[in-house]
Amino acid sequence: MRTNSFKTFIISFALIVFNSGFAHIQNTILIDSLLHNAYSLGNFNGNALIVKNNEIIYSASFGYTDASKEKEISLATRFNIGSIYKEFSAVALMVLVEGGKLNLDDSISKFILSLPSWGKKIKVKHLLQYTSGLPNLKWGTIKSDLDILNDLKNLNSLKFEPGTDYFYNNNDISVRQFIVEKVSGTPFNVFVKERLFDPIGMKTAIANPTIDTKNIALGYSNSLVNDKIEDRFTGVIYVTAHDLLKWDQSLKNYRLIDKESIKILGQSFNGNQSALGSVEFKDEKWETHLHNGESRNFEALLYSNYSKGLYNYLIRE
Structure with missing residues (x-):
């Protein structure tokens, strides 16, 4: 359920968390108050998880x-995490690179x-930095991977x-996944389960659930109309919020890919978003x-902030 004021709410939440060391219980009281107020106003419907020093x-x-x-909604409820899912195809590629x-x-x-001649110009690395030059998907006609x-x-x-410019789009992500499938000989959703989810204990994470899958949240509008499950x-x-924590910690601790691979995924083109979103390295x-x-209605x-041992996750519909 999305409202116009949600981004203002996110900013307020972020300012409190980002500038807080969680040295005092007052900080969690303030967070709880903000979330309850947001829920009562129809601005938040989901899960929140904050971890400090494990x-x-x-x-x-x-x-x-x-x-x-x-x-x-419970802690076992799984939500569509939107563009954060793009991290999984990026890490999957680096697993194959390291192998x-x-x-x-x-x-x-x-x-x-059977790609046109431009296919020879695009390198795998361009897909990770959104510098391939590919346009976005034609959402009006896309019904499957084959489309x-x-x-x-x-x-x-x-x-x-x-390599000369930046364009954030979903075609780059689809091509990443096609390459993972071609190289590994395994369907992408099976690959992420076996090579990414299972090794780090993301036991409830799932790719492409169906309407009958248990513990799935359906995004819905303010007029109380459910989103369709995205299956195109x-x-x-x-994922659950706790699975997102496991994912984040596994990247920080280099459990799936090594430090050099993380640096590659964290590289951005002219300060734009990297394959891991926005990351900062120091020394x-x-x-x-x-x-x-x-x-759709999910966010x-x-x-x-790894230097502070602080992990924060909000998942809402």
Whole structure:
């Protein structure tokens, strides 16, 4: 459920958390008050989780899982995390790079056959920094991964020469996933479960759930109309707030990919968003990780200040 004032609420929440060391209980009282007020005003319906030095400082659920308002949201409820899901395809690629299965300088035409000549110009690394020159998906006609592939094969030209400019789009993400499938010989959703979710204990994370999947939140509008489950293309990730914490901590502790791979994913083009959202390194040390995502009536926020041992997650519908 989305309202125009939600971004103001997010900013207020962020300012409190970002500038807080959580040295005093008053800070959690203030957070709780803000969330309860936001819920009463219809600005927040979801889960919040805050961790300080591996201790849960605040954890709470607000609202209902869908427009019927028959089932309350719990800590077990899984939400669509919007664009944060893009981290998973990026990490999946680096798992294959570290395994010697592909190279960041490989052209995408090596893996996706029958692309026009521009396919030889786009390197895997361009997909990670949104500098491929690919346009966005044609949402009005896209009904499946096959439609995406057909659109790419019929694309006459790029928006710009690869590596020369920045354009944040979903075609880059789809191509990443196609490459993971081609190189690994495994469907992308199976790959992320076996190679990313399972090794770090993300036991409830799921890609592309169905309407019958248990503990799934359905985003809904202010007029109480449920969103449809996004099933047009592969790789839409639903997680709990605690699973998002496991994901974040695994990246910080280099459990899935090494430090050099994290640095590569954290590189941005002219200060724009990287494959991991917005990250900050200081003296070779990873300091902060900020990423937000939106999908229809879902929104999610991940912010971690690793130097302070502070992890914060908001997931709402």
